[in-house]
Amino acid sequence: MASVIPCGPCLYDETHQNARKWCTSCEEGLIEDCEKTHKKTKTSRDHKLISIDDYRKIKDVSITFICSDHDKKLDWFCKSYDKALSVVCLPTVHRSCSDVIPIDVAASNARQSTAISDLQEAIEVTLCNITHCINNRNTTKKDIEKQEKDIRRIIRDTRTKINSHLNELEEKLMQTLVSATKTCKSKCNNCLQQFNIQEKNLIKLKDQVLQMKKFASDKLVMSEIESMKTATDSTNDYKFNLVLNSDIQKILNGVVKEFRRNSSH
Template sequence: MTSKVNISCGSCGYEDISKNAKKWCTICEEGFCGECEKYHKSMKITRDHKMISIEDYRQIENISVNLYCEIHGKKLDLYCKKHEIAACVVCIPSEHKSCSSSDVISIDDASKNAKQSSSLLDLEGTISTTIDNVKFCIKDREMALKIVNEDEQTIRKTITDTRKNLNKYLDELERKMLLDLKSKHENCKSKFVKILNQLKQMEKEVEKLKEQTLQMKRFASDLQVFLGTRQLNQALCKKIGSLKEDIRDSTNYNMEIEVNHVISSLVNEVKQFGKIKVMETMANLQLKDAKIDQAQIQVHGLSHNIHNISLQLKQKFDIKGSESPLSDCIVLPDDRIIIADFIGSGKIMECNNDGQHIRDIPVSDKPYSLTLVGTDCIAVTYPSSKYLEIINTKNTSERKRVNCSSLCWGIYYQDQKLYVIVLQQGIVVMDLNGKTLNIIDIDVLYVYHITTTSDRIYYTNYNSNTVHCCSMTGQEIWVFKDQSIFSLGGISVDHNQNVFVVDETSNSLIVIQHDGKDSKVLLTDRDGLASPCAVSYNKQKKIICLGYKKGVVALYQVS
């Protein structure tokens, strides 16, 4: 609930003048009356500050975003890209001695476009998924309660029908049996009611988080959104943990009665009308995975251990008509697989997840690299023709061509932008209309594959056999090289920013730790790999799609 107390003008209050504020500055975090607002806007240093109405401020007034260091009490005005954590001026010399000057940037730079970040989208998606999970659990528990109530009614009828055939002597036995039934039914019912109350309370809390996130997205500053996203992620993670804890031991109860079969003939010997039994079975509630970006909630950086990563083969199939290694392949949200065959047939093929060919998507030249754009669209590069296309996979006549200045190779879509490797230019960043937004000046002479996260770019260099990680401005964060790697091909990144690459010569799939300091070979030729070129990691399904020799596609579940 928003506060009804008037917000005072901070500037007037400094002069011991009491005056109600008309606007709120999200940067200064202070209210301003009409006159002070004009003065605030007239100053060059505060001219660009975002001002919102007091009514809008009340929508985010109760959203708790900690802007100060919990250890030192200083304002969080810096951000370490290496550890992915906000810091104050005291944190840097004490906790980040090994971090280079390029690793530490201002919090203002780090929080730019926070409202369009994948982290905020992930938070909104996680909230939505969690609400769905809570609703699902409530519905399941309500159904279980309905069943046990029906069981109770069935038993009650059985007791009543049986009693009609008995004489007056059985009245006392009936009374005892009904008391026993009532006791056990109430016990079962109370357990269902308890978990239902907990789930409904959690639903309200997650709905509140959803509302806070929406209001924060609409009215808060980028800084507040940036930090609030992480803090709300933490709160949501705790609630998800609490939800899993609440339902982990959830039990279904079914009641039935065993009526003594000799009760009619052995009236004098029967001491008990029957027996109420409660059978317990595990509820086995299957929750939808909530996509939480763990990189955003780690206190000391990313924590996933690459040596715990394992792969399980789900499916392997051949693409008919292709005798060469496939150049790229991606898995769509509806499990369709799109495959680019640059070296062989020169086609884009669409298959289902069992490998059955659905169709060939019409192309105007040999396609090289693919990336998913939204839900149903893909972007594909045609190096020889020096252009790329955005194609609707549901209606392939809907397509948009974007010309490039030279050969265009790898492509990746992130946060409404396309990142394209263009020879003699570098990494060209463009919007979906083809407008160039930025050119990242790096040597791309032997660079054919690229992928990105919300704040990093990754690519492989075929000549030097190195894997590069750089910032969105092209500043190098780390470079990975190993003597056992001979000819690097495709590259992809998981939700922990661990990097998957394929080596065409050593016939291997390798995962590189998010900081570039460690690696692990996941698959080799002993697993059937031969000249692997394409690798794609689906973050929602945690599936790796590999394309290699003679048109072979393999899907692996990552755990």
């Protein structure tokens, strides 16, 4: 909803009326009656009046007719400084300037001047540059989003390859482990069979020794002791350990080294 523009003179009389025209010189709204009075008054009959709708189009433009140095209305214009002046500015900074003219004279035909044409052209060029920058940044934004998707895909693919490689390595290690375990178990079983046979023979030998002590001659005992000693000395214990194949150890070391290198980045 458009904002309401009050009539300036009516507000002065503490009456609130919605203006239908706007005086660009007095910078206030006017109702129809006040507009007629405004045109009849000598000091304001030449003021430029515009519709409230047209005023709304320019009311947000940051323009002031008040001197920022002296807080007075800007009624004069210095051609040398190309600057609007207040009545207080004249006897101070601009008292020696010979080309000071009323601001109404300086502003006459301003809308048809080359200055406003140059301003419009500069605005168009700037707008074109801004549009180009916006389009460029939007394209860059899309490129960044595409790059992010590509990098995410690369990360996922890399992880898949690493997992696949680790699965293959695990399978290879497991096969080697199964083979080594099978070999060691086979050797252990062979030894157990030999030990069981030797155990039976030794038990038998033990009984023979007892019988020999009771009934054999000393000469026979001496001879049998030497042969029995040879049989007992041949019994040895063996230990079997599972060890990693050197090739497997190299693979493991390579994986660990690669993992540490990637983790340090």
